């Protein structure tokens with residue numbers, strides 16, 4: 478089993494009616510660092526990296542690029558750099574975080590559908606290895622900035638392969654009507670512009686990303702087929718030697734028992750079998766997993782507060798976090814699993830709806846889950862919150878963002894400090910005419 482196929486992180490244990498992660502009692506961590514608290518299990522991160530490396534070990538031209546948008550903090554970048562991963566980035570903020578963490582910037586790819594000139598300048602100045610060019614406008618400004626800086630940039634072209642896959646509409650990206658990338662019918666036009674006009678852009682290959690939380694390996698197989706065929710068609714038509722292809726994100730993860738994501742080795746089989754079937758010359762493959770690298774490693778701890786029994790209706794139990802630290806349930810009905818870290822084995826169970834503390838009726842973390850009877854002060858552990866939680870967090874209701882702790886071998890270390898009330902007002906300015 479690979480790490481993405483389990484709901485819980487690899488070191489999760491039950492001891493004395495408490496949950497432990499990385500050898501640390503989660504109730505103690507909640508006390509020590511406060512809640513809500515994001516906790517990352519270092520062993521789970523390293524284990525899934527191993528799953529990816531082993532799955533593709535027979536394929537020498539593979540480059541693993543962690544999709545930073547899933548979670549981007551300096552300590553995590555250090556771990557993934559140690560594991561040999563490069564980084565897929567989508568903003569100056571992610572590029573800067575990776576750079577400041579000491580990563581060799583040739584291992585970084587800059588992706589995104591509306592990169593600003595300022596971001597492109599920073600990426601060129603810091604020596605980002607590849608740009609994934611998304612549209613005509615970007616190619617034009619990228620070439621202009623490269624000329625100004627007397628640099629040549631190496632790029633992939635992001636294309637829309639026209640594959641529909643079964644995931645939520647908001648996280649599906651490869652279908653024809655998508656805001657991302659060049660339509661297949663626009664490829665020749667952009668290739669010709671690069672060859673004839675954009676002197677400081679070197680085309681190296683193609684890039685596609687079919688969506689996130691994908692379980693069907695056939696979608697990857699079809700994607701590779703399209704990429705391989707397009708690359709050889711372009712090479713033939715324009716006498717080029719494109720040798721790189723980026724297949725985008727990784728497979729899905731198991732949020733609830735209903736989810737059955739594939740093994741990483743099955744993903745590798747789908748990709749390499751399509752490659753061997755359709756490719757004459759085997760290209761370098763980039764793969765950019767985000768969710769599957771970090772989701773399962775992360776849990777969020779919350780403290781139980783108030784509750785409300787609707788007469789003849791359901792019982793709401795409120796926790797001290799919600800849509801600002803995990804916007805996924807309110808944004809796209811994402812489902813999660815949870816246990817009670819402070820009384821994991823208690824037999825006295827009831828069905829409750831876990832509500833957040835934010836001022837929106839839609840701020841529900843989990844609908845109708847059976848848990849040991851909850852009392853104020855109990856600690857709830859929500860699983861699979863490593864990806865797209867902190868990275869999507871906001872300060873809605875002017876609430877401080879939670880801290881993040883890394884656990885391993887019974888040690889816990891803060892890797893992101895909890896925001897303070899002063900942090901919240903630190904960017905505010907009162908114009909002098911309004912001062913008291």
Ligand SMILES: *Cc1c(COP(=O)(O)O)cnc(C)c1O
Pocket residue numbers: 544546547565588685686688689690725726727728765766767768769
């Ligand atoms: C979001 C994204 C990824 C990561 O997808 P996951 O499903 O988190 O693995 C990779 N590549 C691109 C271009 C993306 O937009």
